[in-house]
Amino acid sequence: MKVIHGILVPQESVNDEYLTVVGLNFANGAAVKKGDIVMELETSKAIATVEANADGFITYNCADGDEVEVNSMIAQIWDEQPAITDIKVIQSTQRKADNQSGNTTQTFNTEFSAKALKLMEQNNLSKELFTRYDFVNEQVVLNHLNPQKQTAKAESLKVKKEGTNKLPDNVTVSKLSASKKREIEYLSSVQSSGLVSTIYIDVNTGGILNTINEQLTYFKDSLLPLVVYECSRLLLKYPALNSFYTEQGVATYKDVQVGVAVDIDDGLKVVKLPGTSTLGIQEIEHRIFDLSNKYLDRKLTSADLTDITFTITDLSADVFMFTPLINKANSAILGISKIDAILNRTIVSLSFDHRVTEGKIAGNFLSELKARLESYSLSKKTATQNLTCYKCLKNISEDMNDVGFIKVVTGRGEEKLICDLCLFNF
Numbered sequence: 001m002k003v004i005h006g007i008l009v010p011q012e013s014v015n016d017e018y019l020t021v022v023g024l025n026f027a028n029g030a031a032v033k034k035g036d037i038v039m040e041l042e043t044s045k046a047i048a049t050v051e052a053n054a055d056g057f058i059t060y061n062c063a064d065g066d067e068v069e070v071n072s073m074i075a076q077i078w079d080e081q082p083a084i085t086d087i088k089v090i091q092s093t094q095r096k097a098d099n100q101s102g103n104t105t106q107t108f109n110t111e112f113s114a115k116a117l118k119l120m121e122q123n124n125l126s127k128e129l130f131t132r133y134d135f136v137n138e139q140v141v142l143n144h145l146n147p148q149k150q151t152a153k154a155e156s157l158k159v160k161k162e163g164t165n166k167l168p169d170n171v172t173v174s175k176l177s178a179s180k181k182r183e184i185e186y187l188s189s190v191q192s193s194g195l196v197s198t199i200y201i202d203v204n205t206g207g208i209l210n211t212i213n214e215q216l217t218y219f220k221d222s223l224l225p226l227v228v229y230e231c232s233r234l235l236l237k238y239p240a241l242n243s244f245y246t247e248q249g250v251a252t253y254k255d256v257q258v259g260v261a262v263d264i265d266d267g268l269k270v271v272k273l274p275g276t277s278t279l280g281i282q283e284i285e286h287r288i289f290d291l292s293n294k295y296l297d298r299k300l301t302s303a304d305l306t307d308i309t310f311t312i313t314d315l316s317a318d319v320f321m322f323t324p325l326i327n328k329a330n331s332a333i334l335g336i337s338k339i340d341a342i343l344n345r346t347i348v349s350l351s352f353d354h355r356v357t358e359g360k361i362a363g364n365f366l367s368e369l370k371a372r373l374e375s376y377s378l379s380k381k382t383a384t385q386n387l388t389c390y391k392c393l394k395n396i397s398e399d400m401n402d403v404g405f406i407k408v409v410t411g412r413g414e415e416k417l418i419c420d421l422c423l424f425n426f
Helices: 114-122 138-145 147-162 178-188 208-212 224-237 281-296 359-374 379-386 420-425
Strands: 003-008 018-024 037-042 047-051 056-060 067-069 073-078 089-098 105-112 171-174 196-204 243-246 249-253 258-262 269-273 310-314 332-336 345-353 406-409 415-418
Touching (some): 196 359, 224 258, 224 310, 224 332, 258 281, 269 281, 345 359
Parallel strands (some): 258 310
Antiparallel strands (some): 018 037, 018 067, 089 105, 196 345, 243 249, 258 269
């Protein structure tokens, strides 16, 4: 008898390191087929289903209500059915649960593993102590016998989860200045829930979509690929927004890997675009499209959801203005709002962590992003049609040589435009 497939806790969200078991759909040792939904897990955003990837016989390493760590082994599929004594012993103790429809009750069998029963017998523990469980294994009994040890273990896991001692390999850490430490202390006294601010800016969208639609295939009339493209390059100039706060200081990422929030029909997930600052607009569009398909097919991997350095969330389909929330291990997040078709504008918002950066830097980033986006507008081309030569007053649209005008400085120090004919004839 051998294990042919191990089932790991999936990474469903960048912020979730632990999920809660809310349903085991088969008995231990039961036969399952590839594609069967064998359990359900609750994330911070939704209920995730876990499928069997092979035909065989399933055994679980968890029970309903357990918190399980991402990427930990929660079940195995065997090539042969394990002996029942190796898995569990079903006993007659029943527990009652209130029925939501009234005062009637439902009864459930609590199941025990052979090792759990042996340990309970050695310590003279009654089965009634565990009636709130569907399945009791040896670890559940040990938790009952030594809750202090389990609490200490949970605290050590908490420290590990928060990453106070270990940081990702792709960051460099710089110490906080004395002034920044004082600022955090002062602001923390009145904002204990966090030191996050959000700023907003108007972007004139007139003509932008007409320009970039020529380069897009799947996301026509969307600013998202362009915003990702320009943000990823700006982050090289503003590294404070491509970092995060730790008790050791500010951890700055060595590269830019923008994450895009996706929420279609399987809960909110932030998918990663690796090496974003090296991609063109078309490459970015295709990668967003490919990741969206993986999301819909429920084929996203842990690598698609982790190591994100900056997040962009696009609510341009529905919302005219909103405040995005910063993701874990980030110092900022950008939000794209709905385009006002009448005013030809959209609101772009930036939430940032005051412990890492400040309003001036965030404001400069947003202002420069606005200028870059608006530079794609066709309206600027229209404005050039009114340019005239300061000598012959010829309009640039009348320039038969199609050379254009040249900027010159007059004897009085004034900047003027002159056509090529006037330049060589005077």
